[in-house]
Amino acid sequence: PELEFHIPADDVPERVTLFADVILPLPLPKLFTYRIPLEMSDDVLVGARVLVQFGTKKVLSCVVARVHEQAPTDYQAKYILEVIDEKPVVTGPQLKLFSWIAEYYMCTLGEVINAALPAALKLSSESKIQLHPQFSEETNEWPLTAHEEKILFALRQKPHLTFTEAGQLLQLTSFHKIIKSLLLKEVIIIYEEIAEKYAPKVVKKVRLAPAFTTDEATLEELFNQLATKAKQLDVLLKYVQLNPLLQDMALNEHGVEKNLLTSNPHLSLSAINTLIKNGVLEQFDVVVSRFPVAEGRGPYLASELSPDQASARDEVLDHFNSKDTVLLHGITGSGKTEVYIDLIQKAVDAGGQVLYLLPEIALTAQIVTRLKRVFQDRLGVYHSKFSDNERVEVWNGILSGRFQVIVGVRSSVFLPFHSLSLLVVDEEHEPSYKQHEPAPRYNAREVALMMAHFHGAKTLLGSATPSVETYYHCQTGRWGLVNLHVRYGEAVLPEIELVDIRRESLRKNMLSHFSQKLVHDMEDTLHRKEQVILFQNRRGYSPFIDCNDCAWIPKCRNCAVSLSYHKFSNELRCHYCGYHERKPNECPACGSTMLKTVGFGTEKIEDELKLLLPEARIQRMDLDTTKRKNSHQQIIEDFEQQRTNILVGTQMVTKGLDFEHVSLVGILSADSIIHFPDYRAHERAYQLFVQVSGRAGRKGKPGKVIIQTANPNQTIFERVIENNYLGLYEQEIAERQKFRYPPFVRIIKITVKHPEAKPCEAAAIALAKDLTDRLGRTGILGPEPPHIFKIRNLFLQEVHVKLDRDGGRLRFSKNQIQEAVFHLLQSKDFKNLRVAIDVDPA
Numbered sequence: 001p002e003l004e005f006h007i008p009a010d011d012v013p014e015r016v017t018l019f020a021d022v023i024l025p026l027p028l029p030k031l032f033t034y035r036i037p038l039e040m041s042d043d044v045l046v047g048a049r050v051l052v053q054f055g056t057k058k059v060l061s062c063v064v065a066r067v068h069e070q071a072p073t074d075y076q077a078k079y080i081l082e083v084i085d086e087k088p089v090v091t092g093p094q095l096k097l098f099s100w101i102a103e104y105y106m107c108t109l110g111e112v113i114n115a116a117l118p119a120a121l122k123l124s125s126e127s128k129i130q131l132h133p134q135f136s137e138e139t140n141e142w143p144l145t146a147h148e149e150k151i152l153f154a155l156r157q158k159p160h161l162t163f164t165e166a167g168q169l170l171q172l173t174s175f176h177k178i179i180k181s182l183l184l185k186e187v188i189i190i191y192e193e194i195a196e197k198y199a200p201k202v203v204k205k206v207r208l209a210p211a212f213t214t215d216e217a218t219l220e221e222l223f224n225q226l227a228t229k230a231k232q233l234d235v236l237l238k239y240v241q242l243n244p245l246l247q248d249m250a251l252n253e254h255g256v257e258k259n260l261l262t263s264n265p266h267l268s269l270s271a272i273n274t275l276i277k278n279g280v281l282e283q284f285d286v287v288v289s290r291f292p293v294a295e296g297r298g299p300y301l302a303s304e305l306s307p308d309q310a311s312a313r314d315e316v317l318d319h320f321n322s323k324d325t326v327l328l329h330g331i332t333g334s335g336k337t338e339v340y341i342d343l344i345q346k347a348v349d350a351g352g353q354v355l356y357l358l359p360e361i362a363l364t365a366q367i368v369t370r371l372k373r374v375f376q377d378r379l380g381v382y383h384s385k386f387s388d389n390e391r392v393e394v395w396n397g398i399l400s401g402r403f404q405v406i407v408g409v410r411s412s413v414f415l416p417f418h419s420l421s422l423l424v425v426d427e428e429h430e431p432s433y434k435q436h437e438p439a440p441r442y443n444a445r446e447v448a449l450m451m452a453h454f455h456g457a458k459t460l461l462g463s464a465t466p467s468v469e470t471y472y473h474c475q476t477g478r479w480g481l482v483n484l485h486v487r488y489g490e491a492v493l494p495e496i497e498l499v500d501i502r503r504e505s506l507r508k509n510m511l512s513h514f515s516q517k518l519v520h521d522m523e524d525t526l527h528r529k530e531q532v533i534l535f536q537n538r539r540g541y542s543p544f545i546d547c548n549d550c551a552w553i554p555k556c557r558n559c560a561v562s563l564s565y566h567k568f569s570n571e572l573r574c575h576y577c578g579y580h581e582r583k584p585n586e587c588p589a590c591g592s593t594m595l596k597t598v599g600f601g602t603e604k605i606e607d608e609l610k611l612l613l614p615e616a617r618i619q620r621m622d623l624d625t626t627k628r629k630n631s632h633q634q635i636i637e638d639f640e641q642q643r644t645n646i647l648v649g650t651q652m653v654t655k656g657l658d659f660e661h662v663s664l665v666g667i668l669s670a671d672s673i674i675h676f677p678d679y680r681a682h683e684r685a686y687q688l689f690v691q692v693s694g695r696a697g698r699k700g701k702p703g704k705v706i707i708q709t710a711n712p713n714q715t716i717f718e719r720v721i722e723n724n725y726l727g728l729y730e731q732e733i734a735e736r737q738k739f740r741y742p743p744f745v746r747i748i749k750i751t752v753k754h755p756e757a758k759p760c761e762a763a764a765i766a767l768a769k770d771l772t773d774r775l776g777r778t779g780i781l782g783p784e785p786p787h788i789f790k791i792r793n794l795f796l797q798e799v800h801v802k803l804d805r806d807g808g809r810l811r812f813s814k815n816q817i818q819e820a821v822f823h824l825l826q827s828k829d830f831k832n833l834r835v836a837i838d839v840d841p842a
């Protein structure tokens with residue numbers, strides 16, 4: 001017989017001490033362990049935020065990653081100070097994903113958390129000053145200086161001052177001395193306070209006090225009592241009109257916005273206040289959404305899929321039975337979005353969450369309009385132009401289940417999904433899915449695939465011009481491939497024409513940067529009341545200016561680049577560090593006034609167009625015209641509604657936008673795109689040309705594309721004209737295999753940065769040598785200064801490491817790289833060194 005233990009009911013085993021590993025929002029290489037006070041042991045949850053002390057004073061909020069019973073062996077664990085969240089704000093799959101990102105992209109969990117959490121969720125303490133509790137002016141024995149009196153006076157008005165506020169009172173210079181003196185004289189104390197940064201949006205409302213709503217008789221009596229108080233009666237009548245509670249008393253509960261009464265010019269403000277004071281009206285606050293609720297006109301249904309689209313959809317679903325990732329290779333205008341919507345709807349109906357990733361904010365407006373019709377208030381949007389408060393609302397909305405579908409740019413991969421079942425990565429080839437700075441230097445497409453893994457979800461990648469890596473995974477059978485090679489409805493792909501600008505300019509026929517052909521076709525298009533998109537890969541007026549007499553070129557004082565000329569602001573600007581200065585009227589080197597612009601950007605195109613086609617309404621879409629929150633949306637809407645005829649822009653105009661009346665697209669200078677120094681140059685150029693061409697000729701109107709080039713005899717143009725993706729792919733994949741580029745190897749780029757050129761080079765050489773010792777000679781490339789060898793006053797040197805894709809070896813090599821970098825940073829020979837590691841650089 002088995003042994004039995006009898007534990008008396010009152011002899012509860014002693015509770016063990018619990019510890020929590022927390023992720024501090026700092027670039028620290030490991031987690032820190034804190035002791036959980038006994039009274040908090042039920043309240044500290046994995047994924048929730050707690051407050052801890054770090055260092056001597058700093059109090060930080062951090063996310064709990066693990067709760068366990070092992071005390072740290074190498075340091076005394078401090079106690080957790082406070083629990084911030086009753087429920088986790090970070091989900092289990094998210095924590096796994098964050099760890100993966102940190103490991104794969106070779107950064108710290110703190111850096112990941114920092115990138116992931118909206119700033120308003122990252123609380124930290126702030127030092128504040130208040131009067132010493134025992135201080136009184138009568139008993140004070142210390143004479144105070146005028147400055148000290150100033151602080152004292154301020155504290156009499158306002159019980160707490162932040163350091164910043166106190167500093168402003170004191171002109172900062174002597175700030176610390178004065179504060180110290182006040183502390184010694186026991187006039188003030190300093191304490192740390194956590195600032196709550198998230199502020200829900202609150203609307204002030206009023207309603208009739210409950211006493212009047214129990215039955216109509218009391219209400220009637222109230223009206224009788226106020227019979228002589230005309231102004232108060234007016235307010236009440238207005239209230240009743242806004243909130244017809246006479247028909248339904250329950251409505252009173254919701255009240256009306258106070259503002260609707262106070263802003264009404266026919267109502268007396270003092271009458272409103274009297275009613276409140278006398279308890280007839282009561283005030284209350286309601287927390288409302290920052291996102292307006294869709295008009296209740298629905299339910300809208302998704303479009304009916306065409307037979308081609310429906311079979312593509314079925315093929316996708318079929319693949320999902322055996323594969324986690326499927327590529328939808330569909331030409332521009334084939335209706336990939338409709339296929340996505342159909343699949344998203346199925347996922348939502350089955351109760352799952354869906355993430356729809358887009359490469360660019362410019363795209364969200366159109367897509368969101370299309371998705372809102374179907375998913376209405378279950379749809380949330382997330383992008384970098386949102387305010388902090390808006391971001392937190394989306395974050396919480398996903399946690400609470402309010403949003404089931406999220407459309408967003410790359411940072412949406414950090415959102416707190418708990419039951420994702422489908423991820424859509426639209427325009428999966430887009431370079432903007434990659435974050436360059438700061439760490440984590442992640443690619444949202446790769447992160448999405450990992451997210452899918454942790455959630456047990458499926459990923460649908462979509463593109464008209466897939467990345468070579470993605471297509472390779474389809475060719476090897478690892479991922480599913482579905483083709484959709486007809487445009488929706490009557491639409492056909494546009495006709496593409498090359499214009500040789502050397503010949504044109506030789507014949508002196510060329511009007512500025514526009515070939516005769518392009519000008520002629522633009523005029524034609526505008527006559528037909530159709531629209532034009534012009535693409536130029538540079539913003540500003542001209543990439544640089546140049547002195548005609550001495551060849552002086554203005555350079556950035558912080559970076560190794562020439563300054564771009566921006567005509568509207570009459571400035572020379574650096575596109576790398578933001579440095580800008582007024583354009584000089586004469587050459588600072590020789591005094592000549594003959595400063596000429598060289599090359600052309602979108603601003604110049606717009607300028608010349610105005611002279612060329614004075615009747616046309618032109619708008620420009622680039623980084624300079626889209627700084628404000630809704631400017632993208634406005635430009636796109638104006639163009640959609642045909643309030644403008646020509647849209648000039650940088651790559652912003654090439655991506656996934658869908659305009660009904662565009663029948664002509666012009667690519668002004670194709671050559672600068674093809675000759676970009678990168679192993680992906682051809683792939684990128686093909687993608688850009690095909691994508692921008694794809695904006696032409698939709699909804700039954702045949703389109704035309706004009707590509708201006710100085711060298712029309714290049715195979716890439718043939719491929720673009722014939723829409724021959726496979727041709728491009730086969731050439732590219734063969735070269736990548738031969739020269740060992742992704743997807744056959746992984747590349748890790750290590751950038752060494754130093755304020756001086758010599759130590760920068762020496763450090764990079766030392767690093768390359770150390771890496772060679774650790775990993776062998778093959779696969780270590782460099783060091784070499786990049787094309788732009790100085791940015792923001794730091795000289796740069798790069799070492800590239802090529803690694804086999806084999807998993808075990810990869811982990812070993814990454815560890816070696818991390819150690820080598822750590823070593824370099826510890827070295828006494830190099831001070832002020834910075835090192836950035838970029839896995840899968842793009």
Ligand code: ADP
Binds near residue numbers: 303304309335338656
């Ligand atoms: P893609 O993303 O493949 O370039 P879109 O999804 O933007 O293509 O579709 C191109 C255009 O055709 C859009 O204006 C879209 O509304 C329309 N369209 C595509 N499929 C359908 C459909 N099944 N029903 C109605 N309109 C459709």
Ligand code: ZN
Binds near residue numbers: 547548549552588592
């Ligand atoms: Zn000069």
Ligand code: ZN
Binds near residue numbers: 556558576578579792
């Ligand atoms: Zn600069």
